Amino acid sequence: MLSFWEKNSFLDYDIVIVGSGILGLSTACEIKERFPKKDILVLERGIFPTGASTKNAGFLCFGSLTEILADIALKGEENAIKLVEKRWLGINLLKQRIDENKMGYLSYGGYELIDEKAGSAIEKIEYVNSLLQGIFGVNAFELRNEDIRKFGFNSDKIRSMVFSPFEAQIDTGLMMKTLIKYAQFLGIQIINGAEVKDFKKSQVIVKHQYMDEEVIFKAETVIACTNAFTRKLFPEMIVTPGRGQVIVIKPITGLKFKGIFHYDEGYYYFRNYGERVIFGGGRNLDFKGEETEEFAFNQSIIDDLVSKLESMILPGTNYEIEDMWTGIMGFTVDKLPDIKVTDNDVIAAISCNGMGIALSSYIAKEIVNFIS
Ligand SMILES: Cc1cc2nc3c(=O)[nH]c(=O)nc-3n(C[C@H](O)[C@H](O)[C@H](O)COP(=O)(O)OP(=O)(O)OC[C@H]3O[C@@H](n4cnc5c(N)ncnc54)[C@H](O)[C@@H]3O)c2cc1C
Structure with missing residues:
Protein backbone atom coordinates (compact mmCIF):
# COMPACT_ATOMS: atom_id res chain seq x y z
CA MET A 1 0.00 0.00 0.00
CA LEU A 2 1.09 3.60 -0.51
CA SER A 3 2.81 5.25 2.44
CA PHE A 4 1.63 8.38 4.22
CA TRP A 5 4.60 10.19 2.61
CA GLU A 6 3.73 9.03 -0.90
CA LYS A 7 0.10 10.05 -0.44
CA ASN A 8 1.20 13.44 0.94
CA SER A 9 3.78 14.37 -1.70
CA PHE A 10 3.35 12.33 -4.88
CA LEU A 11 -0.30 12.40 -5.83
CA ASP A 12 -1.53 16.00 -6.19
CA TYR A 13 -0.68 18.28 -9.14
CA ASP A 14 -2.11 21.26 -10.98
CA ILE A 15 -1.78 19.47 -14.30
CA VAL A 16 -1.26 15.82 -15.25
CA ILE A 17 -0.28 15.01 -18.84
CA VAL A 18 -0.46 11.42 -20.08
CA GLY A 19 2.17 10.47 -22.68
CA SER A 20 5.76 11.69 -22.88
CA GLY A 21 6.03 11.78 -26.67
CA ILE A 22 6.96 15.07 -28.31
CA LEU A 23 3.39 16.38 -27.97
CA GLY A 24 3.06 15.59 -24.26
CA LEU A 25 6.47 17.05 -23.46
CA SER A 26 6.00 20.13 -25.66
CA THR A 27 2.63 20.77 -23.99
CA LEU A 43 2.91 9.99 -16.86
CA GLU A 44 4.48 7.64 -19.41
CA ARG A 45 3.77 3.93 -19.69
CA GLY A 46 7.14 3.03 -21.20
CA ILE A 47 10.72 3.09 -19.96
CA PHE A 48 11.18 5.54 -22.87
CA PRO A 49 8.43 7.29 -24.80
CA THR A 50 6.85 4.33 -26.60
CA GLY A 51 4.92 5.39 -29.67
CA ALA A 52 6.31 7.46 -32.52
CA SER A 53 8.46 10.24 -31.08
CA THR A 54 11.64 8.22 -30.55
CA LYS A 55 11.01 6.00 -33.58
CA ASN A 56 10.65 8.44 -36.45
CA ALA A 57 12.93 9.47 -39.31
CA GLY A 58 13.89 12.93 -38.02
CA PHE A 59 12.55 14.96 -40.94
CA LEU A 60 11.70 18.60 -40.26
CA CYS A 61 9.32 18.78 -43.19
CA PHE A 62 6.08 20.49 -44.10
CA GLY A 63 4.76 18.28 -46.96
CA SER A 64 6.22 17.35 -50.32
CA GLY A 76 -9.40 21.57 -50.06
CA GLU A 77 -6.82 24.31 -50.66
CA GLU A 78 -7.47 26.29 -47.50
CA ASN A 79 -7.15 23.37 -45.05
CA ALA A 80 -4.15 21.90 -46.85
CA ILE A 81 -2.25 25.19 -46.83
CA LYS A 82 -3.22 25.93 -43.20
CA LEU A 83 -1.70 22.56 -42.25
CA VAL A 84 1.54 23.38 -44.08
CA GLU A 85 1.63 26.68 -42.18
CA LYS A 86 1.14 24.95 -38.81
CA ARG A 87 3.97 22.51 -39.60
CA TRP A 88 6.25 25.39 -40.57
CA LEU A 89 5.35 27.36 -37.43
CA GLY A 90 5.90 24.18 -35.38
CA ILE A 91 9.38 23.65 -36.86
CA ASN A 92 10.34 27.20 -35.94
CA LEU A 93 8.93 26.88 -32.41
CA LEU A 94 10.90 23.64 -31.90
CA LYS A 95 14.06 25.47 -33.00
CA GLN A 96 13.31 28.24 -30.50
CA ARG A 97 12.90 25.72 -27.67
CA ILE A 98 15.85 23.46 -28.50
CA ASP A 99 19.23 24.69 -29.60
CA GLU A 100 20.10 23.41 -33.12
CA ASN A 101 23.27 21.71 -31.83
CA LYS A 102 21.33 19.89 -29.17
CA MET A 103 19.07 18.18 -31.69
CA GLY A 104 21.57 17.52 -34.49
CA TYR A 105 19.84 20.02 -36.78
CA LEU A 106 21.24 20.06 -40.34
CA SER A 107 19.71 22.12 -43.14
CA TYR A 108 20.63 20.21 -46.30
CA GLY A 109 17.11 20.75 -47.60
CA GLY A 110 14.51 18.29 -48.77
CA TYR A 111 13.81 16.60 -52.10
CA GLU A 112 10.98 14.68 -53.66
CA LEU A 113 11.68 11.91 -56.15
CA ILE A 114 9.09 11.88 -58.93
CA ASP A 115 8.56 8.79 -61.04
CA GLU A 116 6.59 8.50 -64.28
CA LYS A 117 3.33 7.82 -62.42
CA ALA A 118 3.58 11.13 -60.50
CA GLY A 119 5.02 13.09 -63.43
CA SER A 120 2.03 15.44 -63.85
CA ALA A 121 2.78 16.98 -60.42
CA ILE A 122 5.71 18.83 -61.97
CA GLU A 123 3.30 20.99 -63.98
CA LYS A 124 1.76 22.12 -60.70
CA ILE A 125 4.93 23.44 -59.02
CA GLU A 126 4.06 27.05 -59.86
CA TYR A 127 0.50 26.64 -58.60
CA VAL A 128 1.63 25.17 -55.25
CA ASN A 129 4.42 27.76 -54.94
CA SER A 130 1.87 30.52 -55.37
CA LEU A 131 -0.34 29.00 -52.63
CA LEU A 132 2.67 28.83 -50.27
CA GLN A 133 3.95 32.37 -50.97
CA GLY A 134 2.20 33.73 -47.89
CA ILE A 135 4.08 31.23 -45.69
CA PHE A 136 7.60 31.26 -47.13
CA GLY A 137 7.70 34.58 -49.01
CA VAL A 138 9.61 32.92 -51.87
CA ASN A 139 9.20 29.75 -53.93
CA ALA A 140 9.05 26.70 -51.68
CA PHE A 141 9.81 24.22 -54.49
CA GLU A 142 12.11 24.15 -57.51
CA LEU A 143 13.13 21.47 -60.03
CA ARG A 144 16.56 19.88 -59.46
CA ASN A 145 16.70 17.17 -62.12
CA GLU A 146 20.47 17.59 -62.47
CA ASP A 147 20.91 16.12 -58.96
CA ILE A 148 19.30 12.76 -59.84
CA ARG A 149 22.50 11.38 -61.38
CA LYS A 150 24.79 13.34 -59.06
CA PHE A 151 23.17 11.62 -56.08
CA GLY A 152 23.49 8.21 -57.77
CA PHE A 153 19.74 7.50 -58.04
CA ASN A 154 18.35 5.33 -60.83
CA SER A 155 17.34 7.84 -63.53
CA ASP A 156 15.29 5.17 -65.34
CA LYS A 157 12.94 5.12 -62.37
CA ILE A 158 13.23 8.71 -61.15
CA ARG A 159 12.18 11.18 -63.83
CA SER A 160 12.31 14.45 -61.87
CA MET A 161 13.40 15.75 -58.52
CA VAL A 162 11.88 18.69 -56.64
CA PHE A 163 13.95 20.57 -54.06
CA SER A 164 12.88 22.65 -51.09
CA PRO A 165 15.47 24.66 -49.14
CA PHE A 166 13.09 24.94 -46.17
CA GLU A 167 13.34 21.33 -45.04
CA ALA A 168 15.95 19.98 -42.64
CA GLN A 169 16.91 16.91 -40.62
CA ILE A 170 17.50 16.24 -36.95
CA ASP A 171 18.86 13.47 -34.74
CA THR A 172 15.56 12.27 -33.30
CA GLY A 173 17.08 10.55 -30.25
CA LEU A 174 19.15 13.58 -29.34
CA MET A 175 16.20 15.93 -29.78
CA MET A 176 13.94 13.86 -27.53
CA LYS A 177 16.65 13.43 -24.89
CA THR A 178 17.22 17.20 -24.89
CA LEU A 179 13.48 17.87 -24.66
CA ILE A 180 13.19 15.52 -21.66
CA LYS A 181 16.14 17.26 -19.96
CA TYR A 182 14.67 20.69 -20.71
CA ALA A 183 11.29 19.64 -19.24
CA GLN A 184 13.05 18.41 -16.11
CA PHE A 185 15.08 21.62 -15.94
CA LEU A 186 11.81 23.56 -15.93
CA GLY A 187 10.69 21.49 -12.93
CA ILE A 188 8.30 19.15 -14.74
CA GLN A 189 8.15 15.72 -13.14
CA ILE A 190 8.10 12.69 -15.45
CA ILE A 191 7.17 9.24 -14.15
CA ASN A 192 7.91 6.32 -16.45
CA GLY A 193 6.39 2.84 -16.20
CA ALA A 194 3.02 4.39 -15.35
CA GLU A 195 0.31 3.14 -17.68
CA VAL A 196 -2.89 5.08 -17.21
CA LYS A 197 -5.89 2.73 -17.11
CA ASP A 198 -8.75 5.12 -16.56
CA PHE A 199 -9.88 8.66 -15.78
CA LYS A 200 -12.49 10.06 -13.45
CA LYS A 201 -13.21 13.78 -13.03
CA SER A 202 -9.86 15.33 -11.98
CA ILE A 223 -4.40 16.25 -20.73
CA ALA A 224 -3.99 13.05 -22.76
CA CYS A 225 -1.32 13.08 -25.48
CA THR A 226 -1.47 9.37 -26.19
CA ASN A 227 -1.68 9.60 -29.99
CA ALA A 228 -2.30 6.21 -31.65
CA PHE A 229 -3.19 4.64 -28.28
CA THR A 230 -5.91 7.20 -27.45
CA ARG A 231 -8.87 5.06 -28.51
CA LYS A 232 -8.07 2.56 -25.73
CA LEU A 233 -8.78 5.33 -23.20
CA PHE A 234 -11.39 7.31 -25.17
CA PRO A 235 -13.20 5.09 -27.68
CA GLU A 236 -15.11 8.17 -28.90
CA MET A 237 -11.90 9.71 -30.33
CA ILE A 238 -11.42 8.69 -33.93
CA VAL A 239 -7.77 7.87 -34.42
CA THR A 240 -6.36 4.97 -36.38
CA PRO A 241 -2.94 3.52 -35.63
CA GLY A 242 -0.51 3.28 -38.53
CA ARG A 243 2.76 1.41 -38.20
CA GLY A 244 5.92 2.75 -39.80
CA GLN A 245 8.90 0.49 -40.50
CA VAL A 246 12.41 1.77 -40.85
CA ILE A 247 15.77 0.27 -41.84
CA VAL A 248 19.20 1.81 -41.35
CA ILE A 249 22.26 0.73 -43.30
CA LYS A 250 25.89 0.75 -42.19
CA PRO A 251 28.00 3.75 -43.29
CA ILE A 252 28.92 3.85 -46.99
CA THR A 253 32.20 5.62 -47.69
CA GLY A 254 31.51 8.47 -50.10
CA LEU A 255 27.71 8.33 -49.88
CA LYS A 256 26.62 10.64 -52.71
CA PHE A 257 23.67 12.45 -51.15
CA LYS A 258 22.76 14.53 -48.12
CA GLY A 259 19.28 15.67 -47.19
CA ILE A 260 15.81 14.31 -46.61
CA PHE A 261 13.97 12.61 -49.47
CA HIS A 262 10.29 11.89 -50.05
CA TYR A 263 8.76 9.51 -52.56
CA ASP A 264 5.21 8.51 -53.48
CA GLU A 265 3.20 11.22 -51.64
CA GLY A 266 5.45 10.80 -48.60
CA TYR A 267 4.64 7.10 -48.13
CA TYR A 268 8.38 6.43 -48.52
CA TYR A 269 11.11 8.55 -46.98
CA PHE A 270 14.88 8.31 -46.73
CA ARG A 271 17.76 10.47 -45.57
CA ASN A 272 21.44 10.38 -44.84
CA TYR A 273 22.61 10.17 -41.24
CA GLY A 274 26.29 10.92 -41.73
CA GLU A 275 27.23 8.24 -44.26
CA ARG A 276 24.38 5.94 -43.23
CA VAL A 277 21.03 5.80 -45.02
CA ILE A 278 17.79 5.63 -43.02
CA PHE A 279 14.87 4.43 -45.14
CA GLY A 280 11.26 3.87 -44.08
CA GLY A 281 7.67 3.68 -45.21
CA GLY A 282 5.62 1.40 -47.43
CA ARG A 283 2.52 1.48 -45.20
CA ASN A 284 0.45 2.04 -48.35
CA LEU A 285 1.29 -1.52 -49.50
CA ASP A 286 -0.94 -2.93 -46.76
CA PHE A 287 -3.00 -0.14 -45.16
CA LYS A 288 -5.29 -2.54 -43.25
CA GLY A 289 -2.47 -4.78 -42.01
CA GLU A 290 -0.53 -1.75 -40.78
CA GLU A 291 -3.46 -0.38 -38.76
CA THR A 292 -1.95 -1.94 -35.67
CA GLU A 293 -0.46 -0.98 -32.31
CA GLU A 294 2.00 -3.90 -32.48
CA PHE A 295 5.69 -2.98 -32.78
CA ALA A 296 6.33 -5.94 -35.09
CA PHE A 297 7.64 -6.22 -38.67
CA ASN A 298 5.72 -6.87 -41.86
CA GLN A 299 8.21 -8.84 -43.95
CA SER A 300 6.61 -7.93 -47.28
CA ILE A 301 7.10 -4.22 -46.50
CA ILE A 302 10.69 -4.78 -45.40
CA ASP A 303 11.29 -6.70 -48.66
CA ASP A 304 9.81 -3.78 -50.61
CA LEU A 305 12.06 -1.27 -48.81
CA VAL A 306 15.11 -3.39 -49.58
CA SER A 307 14.08 -3.73 -53.22
CA LYS A 308 13.59 0.06 -53.60
CA LEU A 309 16.90 0.70 -51.85
CA GLU A 310 18.71 -1.56 -54.32
CA SER A 311 16.91 -0.57 -57.51
CA MET A 312 16.22 3.13 -56.98
CA ILE A 313 18.32 4.74 -54.23
CA LEU A 314 21.62 2.87 -54.15
CA PRO A 315 21.81 1.03 -57.51
CA GLY A 316 25.10 -0.81 -57.92
CA THR A 317 26.26 0.02 -54.37
CA ASN A 318 27.21 -2.61 -51.81
CA TYR A 319 25.49 -2.04 -48.49
CA GLU A 320 24.65 -3.88 -45.31
CA ILE A 321 21.57 -3.43 -43.14
CA GLU A 322 22.65 -2.43 -39.63
CA ASP A 323 19.34 -2.27 -37.83
CA MET A 324 15.58 -1.91 -38.21
CA TRP A 325 12.66 -0.83 -36.05
CA THR A 326 9.00 0.07 -36.10
CA GLY A 327 6.97 2.93 -34.60
CA ILE A 328 3.26 3.61 -34.34
CA MET A 329 1.66 6.79 -35.68
CA LEU A 336 -5.72 17.24 -39.24
CA PRO A 337 -4.84 17.26 -35.52
CA ASP A 338 -7.79 17.00 -33.16
CA ILE A 339 -8.22 18.44 -29.66
CA LYS A 340 -11.37 17.64 -27.68
CA VAL A 341 -12.60 17.88 -24.11
CA THR A 342 -13.97 14.43 -23.23
CA ASP A 343 -16.98 13.62 -21.02
CA ASN A 344 -14.75 13.27 -17.96
CA ASP A 345 -13.13 16.68 -18.63
CA VAL A 346 -9.87 15.37 -20.06
CA ILE A 347 -8.31 17.45 -22.85
CA ALA A 348 -7.48 14.74 -25.39
CA ALA A 349 -5.10 15.85 -28.11
CA ILE A 350 -4.49 13.70 -31.13
CA SER A 351 -2.75 13.45 -33.47
CA CYS A 352 0.08 14.78 -35.48
CA ASN A 353 -0.29 12.04 -38.10
CA GLY A 354 2.98 11.48 -39.98
CA MET A 355 4.51 14.89 -39.20
CA GLY A 356 4.38 15.38 -35.46
CA ILE A 357 7.99 16.40 -35.10
CA ALA A 358 7.14 19.42 -37.22
CA LEU A 359 3.68 20.04 -35.78
CA SER A 360 3.84 19.31 -32.06
CA SER A 361 5.32 22.56 -30.79
CA TYR A 362 2.51 24.45 -32.53
CA ILE A 363 -0.25 22.07 -31.42
CA ALA A 364 1.04 22.40 -27.82
CA LYS A 365 0.10 26.10 -28.03
CA GLU A 366 -3.42 25.21 -29.22
CA ILE A 367 -3.76 22.74 -26.31
CA VAL A 368 -2.76 25.41 -23.78
CA ASN A 369 -5.55 27.64 -25.13
CA PHE A 370 -7.98 24.99 -23.82
CA ILE A 371 -6.76 25.55 -20.26
CA SER A 372 -8.71 28.24 -18.51
C1 LIG B 1 8.57 5.40 -38.57
C2 LIG B 1 8.09 6.79 -38.35
C3 LIG B 1 8.67 7.84 -39.05
C4 LIG B 1 8.24 9.15 -38.82
N1 LIG B 1 8.93 10.17 -39.41
C5 LIG B 1 8.61 11.45 -39.08
C6 LIG B 1 9.41 12.51 -39.54
O1 LIG B 1 10.43 12.30 -40.18
N2 LIG B 1 9.01 13.78 -39.26
C7 LIG B 1 7.90 14.04 -38.52
O2 LIG B 1 7.56 15.23 -38.32
N3 LIG B 1 7.15 13.04 -38.02
C8 LIG B 1 7.49 11.76 -38.27
N4 LIG B 1 6.77 10.74 -37.76
C9 LIG B 1 5.57 11.06 -36.97
C10 LIG B 1 5.93 11.56 -35.58
O3 LIG B 1 6.91 10.74 -35.00
C11 LIG B 1 4.67 11.61 -34.73
O4 LIG B 1 3.70 12.41 -35.39
C12 LIG B 1 4.92 12.21 -33.36
O5 LIG B 1 6.02 11.58 -32.74
C13 LIG B 1 3.68 12.05 -32.51
O6 LIG B 1 4.01 12.50 -31.20
P1 LIG B 1 3.01 12.25 -30.02
O7 LIG B 1 3.66 12.75 -28.80
O8 LIG B 1 1.66 12.76 -30.39
O9 LIG B 1 2.83 10.65 -29.97
P2 LIG B 1 3.78 9.50 -29.43
O10 LIG B 1 5.19 9.77 -29.67
O11 LIG B 1 3.24 8.22 -29.95
O12 LIG B 1 3.57 9.59 -27.87
C14 LIG B 1 2.46 9.05 -27.20
C15 LIG B 1 2.98 8.56 -25.86
O13 LIG B 1 1.89 8.18 -25.03
C16 LIG B 1 2.28 7.05 -24.28
N5 LIG B 1 1.06 6.40 -23.84
C17 LIG B 1 0.10 5.86 -24.62
N6 LIG B 1 -0.89 5.37 -23.87
C18 LIG B 1 -0.54 5.59 -22.58
C19 LIG B 1 -1.17 5.29 -21.33
N7 LIG B 1 -2.35 4.69 -21.26
N8 LIG B 1 -0.52 5.65 -20.18
C20 LIG B 1 0.68 6.28 -20.23
N9 LIG B 1 1.31 6.58 -21.39
C21 LIG B 1 0.70 6.23 -22.55
C22 LIG B 1 3.08 6.22 -25.27
O14 LIG B 1 3.91 5.29 -24.62
C23 LIG B 1 3.86 7.31 -26.00
O15 LIG B 1 5.13 7.55 -25.43
C24 LIG B 1 7.16 9.41 -37.95
C25 LIG B 1 6.57 8.36 -37.25
C26 LIG B 1 7.03 7.06 -37.43
C27 LIG B 1 6.39 5.94 -36.66
Missing part, protein backbone atom coordinates in the same frame (compact mmCIF):
# COMPACT_ATOMS: atom_id res chain seq x y z
CA ALA A 28 4.18 20.41 -20.53
CA CYS A 29 7.00 22.83 -21.49
CA GLU A 30 4.60 25.31 -23.10
CA ILE A 31 2.46 25.42 -19.93
CA LYS A 32 5.48 25.73 -17.62
CA GLU A 33 7.03 28.49 -19.76
CA ARG A 34 3.77 30.46 -19.58
CA PHE A 35 2.74 29.56 -16.01
CA PRO A 36 5.96 28.77 -14.08
CA LYS A 37 4.11 28.12 -10.82
CA LYS A 38 2.03 25.25 -12.18
CA ASP A 39 3.01 21.88 -10.74
CA ILE A 40 3.07 19.49 -13.71
CA LEU A 41 3.37 15.71 -13.86
CA VAL A 42 3.85 13.68 -17.05
CA LEU A 65 4.76 18.59 -53.62
CA THR A 66 2.72 15.43 -54.31
CA GLU A 67 1.63 15.19 -50.69
CA ILE A 68 0.36 18.76 -50.68
CA LEU A 69 -1.49 18.12 -53.95
CA ALA A 70 -3.05 14.97 -52.42
CA ASP A 71 -4.03 16.98 -49.32
CA ILE A 72 -5.62 19.69 -51.48
CA ALA A 73 -7.66 16.98 -53.23
CA LEU A 74 -8.66 15.47 -49.84
CA LYS A 75 -9.54 18.53 -47.78
CA GLN A 203 -8.41 11.86 -11.37
CA VAL A 204 -5.94 9.79 -13.33
CA ILE A 205 -5.81 6.12 -12.43
CA VAL A 206 -2.66 4.02 -12.78
CA LYS A 207 -2.29 0.39 -11.75
CA HIS A 208 0.78 0.10 -9.52
CA GLN A 209 3.39 -2.11 -11.18
CA TYR A 210 4.42 -3.95 -8.02
CA MET A 211 1.51 -3.61 -5.65
CA ASP A 212 -1.98 -4.87 -6.04
CA GLU A 213 -3.58 -1.44 -5.95
CA GLU A 214 -4.47 1.58 -8.00
CA VAL A 215 -2.56 4.83 -7.72
CA ILE A 216 -4.90 7.80 -8.14
CA PHE A 217 -3.26 11.06 -9.21
CA LYS A 218 -5.33 14.23 -8.77
CA ALA A 219 -5.14 17.36 -10.90
CA GLU A 220 -7.21 20.41 -11.83
CA THR A 221 -6.42 19.78 -15.49
CA VAL A 222 -5.76 16.46 -17.20
CA GLY A 330 -1.92 7.96 -35.11
CA PHE A 331 -4.06 9.11 -38.05
CA THR A 332 -7.25 11.14 -38.16
CA VAL A 333 -9.62 10.89 -41.12
CA ASP A 334 -8.70 14.28 -42.59
CA LYS A 335 -5.06 14.16 -41.38
